Amino acid sequence: MMTTAISEQASTVTLNQLLTRVARRESLSQDEWLRVIREAETESLRQLADQLRHELHPDDVVTYVVDRNINYSNVCFSVCNFCAFYRKPGHEEGYVLPYEEIYEKVEEMIAVGGSGVLMQGGLHPDLPLSWYTTLLKELKTRYGIHLHCFSPTEVYGMAKTFGLSYADVIKALVDAGLDSIPGGGGEILVDEIRKKRRTECNSQEWLDAMEAAHQLGLKTTGTMMIGYGETETQRIQHLEKLFQLQARSLAAGKPGFVSFIPWTFQPDNTPIGKVIPNRLSAEEYLRWLALSRLYLHNIPNVQVSWLTVGLADGRRGLHFGANDIGSTMIEENVISKAGANHKATEQMLVNVISEEGFRPVKRKADYTRLTD
Numbered sequence: 475m476m477t478t479a480i481s482e483q484a485s486t487v488t489l490n491q492l493l494t495r496v497a498r499r500e501s502l503s504q505d506e507w508l509r510v511i512r513e514a515e516t517e518s519l520r521q522l523a524d525q526l527r528h529e530l531h532p533d534d535v536v537t538y539v540v541d542r543n544i545n546y547s548n549v550c551f552s553v554c555n556f557c558a559f560y561r562k563p564g565h566e567e568g569y570v571l572p573y574e575e576i577y578e579k580v581e582e583m584i585a586v587g588g589s590g591v592l593m594q595g596g597l598h599p600d601l602p603l604s605w606y607t608t609l610l611k612e613l614k615t616r617y618g619i620h621l622h623c624f625s626p627t628e629v630y631g632m633a634k635t636f637g638l639s640y641a642d643v644i645k646a647l648v649d650a651g652l653d654s655i656p657g658g659g660g661e662i663l664v665d666e667i668r669k670k671r672r673t674e675c676n677s678q679e680w681l682d683a684m685e686a687a688h689q690l691g692l693k694t695t696g697t698m699m700i701g702y703g704e705t706e707t708q709r710i711q712h713l714e715k716l717f718q719l720q721a722r723s724l725a726a727g728k729p730g731f732v733s734f735i736p737w738t739f740q741p742d743n744t745p746i747g748k749v750i751p752n753r754l755s756a757e758e759y760l761r762w763l764a765l766s767r768l769y770l771h772n773i774p775n776v777q778v779s780w781l782t783v784g785l786a787d788g789r790r791g792l793h794f795g796a797n798d799i800g801s802t803m804i805e806e807n808v809i810s811k812a813g814a815n816h817k818a819t820e821q822m823l824v825n826v827i828s829e830e831g832f833r834p835v836k837r838k839a840d841y842t843r844l845t846d
């Protein structure tokens with residue numbers, strides 16, 4: 475990874491002074507955060523993040539969700555070179571799931587105690603808005619489940635395709651039954667790296683679509699994908715953009731991001747995987763998980779991505795600031811195509827949480843608890 479020099483000003487304070495300011499949730503400059511991630515011992519970061527998790531969640535609950543990820547279509551007019559999932563419009567392997575198939579998947583999810591669906595897909599150039607709204611209405615009417623669907627990138631794609639504003643797209647989806655929005659497509663919100671990765675939706679477009687959702691009162695999740703060729707500085711810039719957006723949303727009396735989920739790039743079968751074949755180490759992931767918890771102290775929950783790092787390192791993440799272990803992911807097609815094939819049942823997640831000394835509580839996708 476390319477590293478940049480730290481400014482003289484950020485070099486004059488001691489690391490201990492910086493860590494004290496982090497513990498007090500004071501604001502640090504970009505270079506000061508860079509010093510923290512480069513110079514702090516892993517154990518110091520872990521303890522600070524664990525302390526903040528406990529301050530925010532003194533009941534020592536770790537939440538999880540049983541839901542199903544439904545990838546309704548792989549057809550996409552973006553050509554992100556880190557993605558193994560999409561097919562260009564007109565490609566013979568492109569698909570759009572028929573409604574009936576989606577209903578069957580939902581019924582399977584309900585049968586194993588699930589509360590909702592996380593539905594995401596590519597940026598389809600031809601599906602009309604009514605395809606999305608009719609599907610949401612049907613799912614809500616038939617099953618009454620929580621609908622956590624359509625990332626800001628998809629909202630951007632729909633706005634572009636239908637010539638509507640982000641707010642108008644989101645209003646139409648909410649009127650049809652949408653409950654909350656997942657943070658997919660955030661990756662790293664710095665255009666220098668997004669252009670290199672050939673990502674259609676730029677950082678401001680993603681942030682604007684997300685802010686429109688926040689202003690409409692929707693709960694959403696924030697994400698960060700690390701290890702796809704970005705610099706440490708770009709990771710810090712990403713965290714700062716999410717922190718600032720959340721500050722504006724909270725100031726407007728909106729819940730905004732209810733959770734933040736950092737995960738690692740999965741290189742298999744992706745074009746960029748030939749250049750970046752190695753996954754981020756568990757150590758580096760856990761350090762950034764802890765730093766994310768500390769940086770984003772205005773977002774209540776942090777989820778460890780056991781799906782990309784595996785359950786063994788996922789359970790370690792519960793001591794690095796995470797208070798949520800995510801989903802059983804009954805079905806997942808995007809990152810499993812890129813090499814992450816970890817599986818877990820609800821009982822496995824419950825056991826992991828208990829074995830690590832926390833109290834497991836099942837939740838919905840918007841982090842509302844389903845049990846005490």
Ligand code: SF4
Nearest residue numbers: 550552554557560596
């Ligand atoms: S990451 Fe999303 S937007 Fe990019 S090519 Fe894949 S499906 Fe399309």
